[in-house]
Amino acid sequence: xxxxxxxxxxxxxxxxxxxxxxxxxxxxxxxxxxxxxxxxxxxxxxxxxxxxxxxxxxxxxxxxxxxxxxxxxxxxxxxxxxxxxxxxxxxxxxxxxxxxxxxxxxxxxxxxxxxxxxxxxxxxxxxxxxxxxxxxxxxxxxxxxxxxxxxxxxxxxxxxx
Amino acid sequence: xxxxxxxxxxxxxxxxxxxxxxxxxxxxxxxxxxxxxxxxxxxxxxxxxxxxxxxxxxxxxxxxxxxxxxxxxxxxxxxxxxxxxxxxxxxxxxxxxxxxxxxxxxxxxxxxxxxxxxxxxxxxxxxxxxxxxxxxxxxxxxxxxxxxxxxxxxxxxxxxx
Numbered sequence: 270x271x272x273x274x275x276x277x278x279x280x281x282x283x284x285x286x287x288x289x290x291x292x293x294x295x296x297x298x299x300x301x302x303x304x305x306x307x308x309x310x311x312x313x314x315x316x317x318x319x320x321x322x323x324x325x326x327x328x329x330x331x332x333x334x335x336x337x338x339x340x341x342x343x344x345x346x347x348x349x350x351x352x353x354x355x356x357x358x359x360x361x362x363x364x365x366x367x368x369x370x371x372x373x374x375x376x377x378x379x380x381x382x383x384x385x386x387x388x389x390x391x392x393x394x395x396x397x398x399x400x401x402x403x404x405x406x407x408x409x410x411x412x413x414x415x416x417x418x419x420x421x422x423x424x425x426x427x428x429x430x
Numbered sequence: 431x432x433x434x435x436x437x438x439x440x441x442x443x444x445x446x447x448x449x450x451x452x453x454x455x456x457x458x459x460x461x462x463x464x465x466x467x468x469x470x471x472x473x474x475x476x477x478x479x480x481x482x483x484x485x486x487x488x489x490x491x492x493x494x495x496x497x498x499x500x501x502x503x504x505x506x507x508x509x510x511x512x513x514x515x516x517x518x519x520x521x522x523x524x525x526x527x528x529x530x531x532x533x534x535x536x537x538x539x540x541x542x543x544x545x546x547x548x549x550x551x552x553x554x555x556x557x558x559x560x561x562x563x564x565x566x567x568x569x570x571x572x573x574x575x576x577x578x579x580x581x582x583x584x585x586x587x588x589x590x591x
Contacts, residue, residue, distance in 0.1 A: 275476070275480065276437055278475075278476045278479045278480065279440055282472045282475045283472065284441070285475075286448070286472055287447070287448075306448060311443045311444065311447055315436070315439045315440055316441055319439065322435060348436060
């Protein structure tokens with residue numbers, strides 16, 4: 270039994286439990302469903318905590334691009350047992366992490382009608398990235414995009430101080 | 431970064447999120463706080479799913495005691511990276527699993543005043559045991575007892591058909 274299975278089962282059940290049971294609930298002022306921001310918040314705090322467990326030499330690099338390479342490789346392997354498949358940047362603080370087969374989306378059936386459904390599985394990893402970056406000294410906003418399941422992109426915009 | 435850390439962080443944050451924010455909320459007819467049964471239910475479904483991933487030879491033994499030895503060793507190692515420290519039974523369907531240093535209680539400070547607080551960290555593992563047993567063909571009820579943190583006991587009563 271791989272530990273990754275345990276994490277994925279727990280994440281799946283947590284999403285099922287926290288996902289908004291009330292279809293009439295009002296979105297927050299930001300337009301997000303409350304359950305999405307709750308899942309994102311859990312991801313953020315787990316990411317913060319994981320960030321503090323990163324090997325010490327990771328804390329030595331402070332170049333943005335090095336930090337992202339680290340997240341794409343070490344963080345992703347630690348959590349999802351695979352590396353991010355592609356990393357692009359405009360060299361102005363925006364980064365796009367491309368995952369061609371994102372583990373948390375694999376159990377979903379593919380099809381256009383499921384893309385909206387995918388949002389609930391992407392809130393936690395968005396928070397995870399934001400929390401890890403926070404511990405590494407970067408404030409950011411993170412959004413996820415799904416083009417064709419189970420592929421997805423995470424867009425990270427670093428907030429300049 | 432061990433995967434176990436990831437599971438423990440996620441469990442901690444899930445408990446923090448699901449723990450009853452409303453001190454005035456009514457207990458269920460069974461007298462349990464709603465958030466406890468929610469956590470227990472998540473544990474049950476994770477345990478069910480893990481049970482299905484158990485090595486095939488595990489499904490061959492159907493003697494109760496063998497199943498419990500398996501849970502105390504293989505399941506516990508898979509989830510908590512340690513074995514249960516002691517197993518006792520009255521040979522009439524009641525089993526007590528003793529863990530002298532239960533990982534989900536380790537972050538808690540010790541002290542009598544924290545014992546009630548410990549309940550929220552024991553609901554998930556109670557469900558985990560009940561769910562794993564369910565997949566293995568046994569209906570049960572599981573309760574947890576804390577004598578001195580971070581030690582605890584899980585009492586399992588097998589329900590005869």
